Amino acid sequence: MKKLRSKWGRWEWMIGIVLIISLYWWSIRGIPLVPIQKSAGQVSASILHGMFNPDWSYIYNGSGEDLVSQLVITLAIAFLGTFISAIISVPFSFLAAQTNSRWFHPRATIGKLLLTAIRAFPEVILAIMFIKAVGPGSFAGVLAVGFHSVGMLGKLFSESIEAMDHRAELAIKATGGTKLQRFWLATLPAILPAFLSATLYRFEISVRSASILGIVGAGGVGTPLMFALQTRDWSKTGVILLGIVLMVILIDGLSSYLRRRLH
Amino acid sequence: MQVPQLSFWKRYHVLGISVTLLLVLLTVISAQLTGVDVGAFAKNSPQFLVILKQMQQPDWNYLSQIQKPLAQTIQMAVLGTTLGTILAVPFAFLAARNIVKNWWGRSLVRLGLSLIRTLPNLLLAALFVAIFGIGPMTGMITLAIFSFGMVSKLFYEIIETIDMGPVYALQTTGASLLQTIRIAMLPQLAGRFASDILYALEINVRASTVLGYLGAGGIGLDLQQSLDQFAYPQTAVIIIAIFVVVLIIDLISNLTRRHLQ
Incomplete structure (x- = not known):
């Protein structure tokens, strides 16, 4: 069933190559x-050694500077950032959703441009700007996680609004429901699962971001990691890495379980 | 006639209310842990606006200085994606359900791949800067490892969806595994692989712009310098330049992907 390639097709291939x-x-x-x-091998060996022989007194000692407390703070940053941005994203997503298929849609275009502009700011730069504030x-x-997530969540939310099923809305309209009733009884139940699923997915990403923002001084487990790297404390680096990996696996597992329950 | 009754749970929205309460509780705890200080934010937000205001007058002369690091950013992304993809192909086949029938072997490979995916790229960069030293080589290695994790997952999911008919046909003729892959699988896979490689390239171009912040080459280094010197008009130029480059790469990649399908 292979199509015969025209002469032009062959040229196209040549140009591509x-x-x-x-x-x-x-x-x-x-x-x-x-x-x-030269020290690359030795350094990686020390980091691996630290991973498999963790310094237990650092993992939890109740001082607030230990690994577990730092990981909990990282989770708190990710949770709060995602929570705030999920709320802010809702009006943005309604702004950006293209609800009819006209080729030019001023409201949706403005909304989409706004979201793209927010996404253009790398999270690290936002963190630095907020640190100055x-x-x-x-x-x-x-604040950095909360602001940056709006760009992605707004996009995901608006896509699920575009893809939603309008039949329930129409049914309520046909029985004479008001606009608010239509939104409360038809629109919201139709989009809520998709919104929650997108928020959980973003939470997974936020946990990863929150664990590195400390590199620029925005709190979380990245701060001790940066100190450990700067002081060449390789075994501590290994322990922190192990902690981050375990935390991310745990959160990913929990989130994908919850998302499966939603569908 | 009996009127259908909602159960107690549904009637009083037990699940919804308890989830809401849990979320509120978690929010309060998180706010305490992270030291949320709305007052300070309100008081200092003018300062944040000052930064944004300074960014409104980009220093366009600076553009000539960042062309080279910007090019290096793209070069790092291209090479990193390529290396990562080359590494990913054999592992993707080892992790695919229809190639490796052994559950234990497959799961072991998948576990390794998902462990690599847990590490965010900036963390990889910080780690590799410590191990390999500063420079664009480190950025390339970081992106290679990062795209290895991403591409191998995308690839094995594609491999699992192919039509096995041609594969069985070749196997009955006694073809070796490599021959089967080359003749029966690659023609089905090539287009979708190419599409996913371009997608990975898009992500890597975005990622590579901040790697330099940690010393891993590219535009991130200039970004860090401009921020450290409070030269926000220069920062603005860098952000706009990154934005334009990312848009162009996305556009090229989208066009090519549509062409491939």
């Missing part, structure tokens, strides 16, 4: 090949 080869040529020349550090610490992390 030439383009790809020149892209790689350009890329390889742009990255200076430097030998990796509220000082270093977890609160700056919450």
